[in-house]
Amino acid sequence: MVFSNLVFLFMFLPIVLAAYFLLPRMFKNFILLLASLIFYAWGEPKYVILMLISIVMNYIFGLMVHKFRNEIRYKKLTVALAVIANIGLLGYYKYSNFLIENMNSLFDLNIANEPLPLPIGISFFTFQAMSYVIDVYRRDAAVQTNIFDLALYIALFPQLVAGPIVRYNTVADEIKKRVHSFALFSEGVRRFIIGLSKKALIANPMGELADTLFAMNPGDMSSGTAWLGILAYTLQIYFDFSGYSDMAIGLGKMFGFNFLENFNFPYISRSITEFWRRWHISLGSWFRDYVYIPLGGNRKGAWATYRNLLIVWTITGFWHGASWTFMAWGFYYGVIISLERFGLSKLLEKLWRPLQHVYVLLIVMIGWVFFRADSFDYSFHYIQTLFGFSGTQAIDNETFLYMNDYGYVFILGILFSMPVMKWLSKFIYRENNFLGRWAVPIVSPIVYLSLLIFVTMFLVNSTYNPFIYFRF
Numbered sequence: 463m464v465f466s467n468l469v470f471l472f473m474f475l476p477i478v479l480a481a482y483f484l485l486p487r488m489f490k491n492f493i494l495l496l497a498s499l500i501f502y503a504w505g506e507p508k509y510v511i512l513m514l515i516s517i518v519m520n521y522i523f524g525l526m527v528h529k530f531r532n533e534i535r536y537k538k539l540t541v542a543l544a545v546i547a548n549i550g551l552l553g554y555y556k557y558s559n560f561l562i563e564n565m566n567s568l569f570d571l572n573i574a575n576e577p578l579p580l581p582i583g584i585s586f587f588t589f590q591a592m593s594y595v596i597d598v599y600r601r602d603a604a605v606q607t608n609i610f611d612l613a614l615y616i617a618l619f620p621q622l623v624a625g626p627i628v629r630y631n632t633v634a635d636e637i638k639k640r641v642h643s644f645a646l647f648s649e650g651v652r653r654f655i656i657g658l659s660k661k662a663l664i665a666n667p668m669g670e671l672a673d674t675l676f677a678m679n680p681g682d683m684s685s686g687t688a689w690l691g692i693l694a695y696t697l698q699i700y701f702d703f704s705g706y707s708d709m710a711i712g713l714g715k716m717f718g719f720n721f722l723e724n725f726n727f728p729y730i731s732r733s734i735t736e737f738w739r740r741w742h743i744s745l746g747s748w749f750r751d752y753v754y755i756p757l758g759g760n761r762k763g764a765w766a767t768y769r770n771l772l773i774v775w776t777i778t779g780f781w782h783g784a785s786w787t788f789m790a791w792g793f794y795y796g797v798i799i800s801l802e803r804f805g806l807s808k809l810l811e812k813l814w815r816p817l818q819h820v821y822v823l824l825i826v827m828i829g830w831v832f833f834r835a836d837s838f839d840y841s842f843h844y845i846q847t848l849f850g851f852s853g854t855q856a857i858d859n860e861t862f863l864y865m866n867d868y869g870y871v872f873i874l875g876i877l878f879s880m881p882v883m884k885w886l887s888k889f890i891y892r893e894n895n896f897l898g899r900w901a902v903p904i905v906s907p908i909v910y911l912s913l914l915i916f917v918t919m920f921l922v923n924s925t926y927n928p929f930i931y932f933r934f
Contacts, residue, residue, distance in 0.1 A: 583623030640718030650715030657708025
């Protein structure tokens with residue numbers, strides 16, 4: 463079940479909300495936990511057992527770390543075992559096929575390799591569970607002695623399958639005691655509708671075009687068509703990820719949780735370093751706090767810093783998927799960020815500001831080719847076509863056909879990848895402005911309700927509603 467599914471929108475969510483707010487406070491966590499387990503079990507019930515194993519395992523590790531809090535050697539050993547166990551669980555389901563394939567190829571072996579289905583959201587809930595144990599070890603979070611409260615933190619359905627990656631210490635108090643209000647609930651509904659609109663009205667059409675074009679041979683398309691394909695994917699992945707984060711944050715507010723922001727208009731960045739401060743913020747901060755800083759961060763000299771950046775970014779790529787292309791994508795960003803740190807950023811600052819944005823978008827879109835493609839061979843051929851090195855036409859009739867069919871979506875995507883609503887809000891809510899004081903409170907509910915109705919009509923009439931997170 464996904465948030466943009468009609469069953470979720472008009473059956474699951476209303477039932478959960480009704481039960482949650484009608485029952486006494488003492489049952490609210492139970493309702494949320496039960497709903498979260500049902501939500502996860504909807505597609506593949508057997509993997510609920512896997513998540514329950516993760517919960518029990520990390521609950522025990524947390525208690526052991528707390529028990530040995532004054533015995534450094536045993537405490538370190540326990541947290542090391544916790545990390546190994548979590549990585550082992552994730553590695554078995556996500557990377558074992560990749561490892562066996564490469565061993566067979568490298569050593570000319572014939573190890574049986576039965577494909578393992580990837581449990582939805584395993585990368586997200588494993589990282590959350592692991593960060594809980596590490597935070598207890600660091601004394602950044604108090605140990606949770608109630609296994610049901612820890613289970614709610616790990617399994618909470620708004621952020622379970624696609625993030626944002628929520629730190630335990632940011633929601634620990636809200637698990638025990640949350641504030642509910644009409645204003646917070648209303649804000650959550652608005653945020654959810656915005657995220658749903660991003661997903662259904664922009665990400666889905668862009669994904670449909672990207673899938674069509676990336677299924678073609680790069681040598682059979684013009685450079686213009688290739689650029690449309692990668693631009694479509696660039697918009698799809700942003701509006702899919704950020705839309706899902708908006709929906710998660712909105713759902714959290716409906717139930718009294720305040721999740722941190724996960725996207726901050728990354729495509730307006732002026733450097734790649736800035737881009738990664740704005741894109742998938744929860745993942746970037748996780749790798750910074752739990753991998754980069756423990757490796758030494760930037761505290762051990764320049765060359766150690768570059769080494770650490772390359773290690774962290776390669777791992778980041780591998781986290782996204784068991785593929786050499788994902789690793790290359792991560793390493794690619796590690797090199798560029800290292801170059802910016804080495805001195806490239808100072809040169810960028812001297813450029814005309816629009817050129818800084820062009821630099822970022824060009825780097826990012828080339829990176830998305832490796833992220834989207836299934837092989838290096840396809841990636842390199844696609845990039846050759848982008849820049850006119852494959853001998854194909856610059857623009858053909860197919861390019862104009864796709865521009866005609868999807869032009870309005872491209873315009874919406876480009877427009878709303880910028881903070882236009884923030885700019886508009888500054889104008890509307892300026893002091894003593896009639897719009898902000900009187901018109902918006904009346905018009906706003908009508909706009910959001912109309913948007914929800916329009917999105918529902920779009921979902922009813924569309925057969926294309928992919929779940930991009932199956933890859934992660």
